[in-house]
Amino acid sequence: MATIKDVAKEANVSVATVSRVLNKSPKAGKASIEAVTKAMAQLGYRPNAAARALVNQSTNTMGVLVYDVSDPFFGAMVKPIDKVAYQNGKHLLIGNGFHSEKKEREAIELLINHRCESLIIHSKALSNEELIAFSKEIPGMVLINRYIPEIAERCIALDNHRGSYLATEYLIKNGHKHIGYLCSSHNIEDSFQRKAGYMDALKAYNLPYSESYIEYGTPDEEGGELAMTNLLAKGLPITAIATYNDYMAAGTLSVLEDNGIETPKDMSIIGFDNGLIAKYLHPKLTTVRYPIQLMAEKAAELSLKLANKEEITTDTLMFVPTLVRRASVISI
Template sequence: MATIKDIARVAGVSLATVSRVINNGPKVGDETRARIKEIMKEMGYRPNANARALVNQNSTSIGVVIADLSDPFFATLAHGVEKVARQQNIQVLMSSGSIEAETEFKAIETLLEHRCKAMVVHSKALDDQTLIDFASQVPGFILINRYIEAIADKCVWVDNVTGGRLMAEHLVSLGHKKLVMVASKHQIDDPLARLDGIRQYLKQNNIELAENAIEYSTPDQEGGEIAMQNLLAKGIEFTAVLAYNDAMASGAMSMLQDHNLRVPEDISIIGYDDVLLARYCRPKLTTIKYPIELMATRAAELALSFNAQNAETKASTTYKYTPTLIKRDSVSKL
């Protein structure tokens, strides 16, 4: 069966343009609209009329789109939404986007099919315009962990650049200058912003983080292990490790210990997120607290509020959160 991605590819347009045609939205020329409809007909694509109609119906549920159901970070996000839903006696419907544009699009459509007019969406792969379109069609559409200026009032996000700076500042303040990093391989805004913050602070203090001192892998424990193994194989001299998140930090720590390197006596390591795992590592992990549960709670409240009121939003409103340093036992003074 043809998908919206197939239609966009054949038509040579974006997912957002196809979405606007499916939902009878504006900003599509008559010729383009007719061509896309013809392609849809030829390829047997069947837009879900139910989903398009649902924006005018009442809802007794709130939807959540997350990237990975198995990731503790997203479990914490979901828990924040669930707390609000439980207080208001409504159902939570969960869908996974897997950081893939088509999967994220389908996840949002699935929530619409289940009568969700309020939803908290974690989307990293969909383009800005597609998300703007959804926000205009769905009263309670709230984007979490991403900022788009055109829908700033519907975005709940964190300052990852500041988080990266905090990581570097803490290590440098304790005398560490020979640094390496285990980084996420995903070219999305979170890892890019954190690395940008790290580099900003190091540059201001005349410290280099060479490209070969950064290893990219999957943002999980196995990825942390693999990235650290590669760094050790390069023979780079370092005293501290910056990790994209706590899962990668945990995997990197395990690999260091497998090589008889003590944390923090021989090598210090700092993570990011402050998920439950950070408190139960040995040693306990120094990390940057990403207030995701607090953000998710706020996002859920906004989604339900906008849905109930069908409110006109104000572009001047912003919901930016700031990460903070959590000191534990995995970093020591050089």
């Protein structure tokens, strides 16, 4: 493998000149740039990114921690972050945390060790205290979908409770009094907040609440199928279902169809997230919009400003979900 010394020899210049060309120094002359560029091409020389970072004090990289990059929700989150990164001459490094304390910690430490100056962190397993400690180490670190009061100015979050309350309230306003809920089995704050929103909406409208109307599953189609199957087995007089997310709603629709229960004629369904899948289901899914693209873009911009020590103006950090009315809910 060619070294910087090999390039200098081939271009008939000093190592210092090659270094100036690599670092785009204004002191590098046109002839030197041409000679060094030609020599690098001939030798197949590739600059050492880590070494250049030590010189420039920058790797031009932005780190992102997600639950699982293969999950469509997190794909939708990463895309706008990548757009902002590209516009600012940055490249992305992505780590998966899988809602595991150990894996989240290892991923963040790896991103820090790769000298990422900006970090957008979606962490559900690490404690507030550990995330606060990481934020002190990395000025450009921003949390997404997490709120920690001590570092509130670095948190881009969604009001999950309000979103689930809106969903349940919408069913109630359409005449439904016996409403089931399919909850995520993941031990994260989103699950607790959305379940609480469902419960509080029932209480606000003086409707009975019973744990028997709630079933749990993984937040995907299979989890929705399992939870809905278990709920049907109880023989409850349910006319509507609120779900943790659109993927659980998709699994629910499949089970209802298999059992000859027509949606929305026999059972109304409402999802959460307004993911791409929602408008392609049959019937098209009424849901709650989670503005993840807007939030991710905001998080990336905030992270860059913090990393560059720019002035931060007070702006929207807690986002509000809204209803998306489609065809899976009817009045009774």
